[in-house]
Amino acid sequence: MSKINATSEPFPDLPSVCVQLLEGKAKKGMTFAQIGEVINHDEAWVAALFYGQAKATQEELLKLSELLDIPEHSLLSEMGENWFPRRGLGPVPPQDPLLYRLFEGVLVYGTPIKALIHEKFGDGIMSMIDCKVSVDKKPDPKGDRVVLTFDGKFLPYLRW
Structure with missing residues (x-):
């Protein structure tokens, strides 16, 4: 194509x-x-x-x-130098089935992931600015698996 x-x-x-x-x-x-x-x-x-x-x-x-x-x-x-990216999701909820499933993953597992991050790192967030994303394929007898990794820097909330 x-x-x-x-x-x-x-x-x-x-x-x-x-x-x-x-x-x-x-x-x-x-x-x-x-x-x-x-x-x-x-x-x-x-x-x-x-x-x-x-x-x-x-x-x-x-x-x-x-x-x-x-x-x-x-x-x-x-x-070029005068152009800047438009980063964002688009319509919420997403209409595309794959994007919707990613969105659904955050809806279903977001709070548990947040709790685990707080438990392991403290009060803060995972940066999406200092973040690497990878998509891998893992063979499985029941059907190939998608392995999605977000490798983001932890940013603690400031106390002042």
Whole structure:
């Protein structure tokens, strides 16, 4: 597949340059991990960039331009130094089934996870700014398992 249906979810809400990146990826038949090897980033970070939720350097944009055959001026003008990512979930609750299940996971297990973090670390939060995310596949006889890891820095609440 080399053409993205820009009228289907989530593409209408994405900047057009994100659709260009995703089409370039599809035309080259590359994975986010393969692209990450070229620009020296993890696959989850690359996916965040392609969906407008991370910020690349000029050097990274130039590498992407060459790798994905996207004009330099397009990436630099639309995702360069004057562009900032729009990080966020979108509509709540999410309409996409996979996103809804992730949302449901926080609804069902959020309070127990919070209690465990407080028990192990104290009064604070897990940073999503200083956080690494990984998605792994684990074979299982009953069906492959998704292993989702959030590796975030603990930030204690200040007392003053």
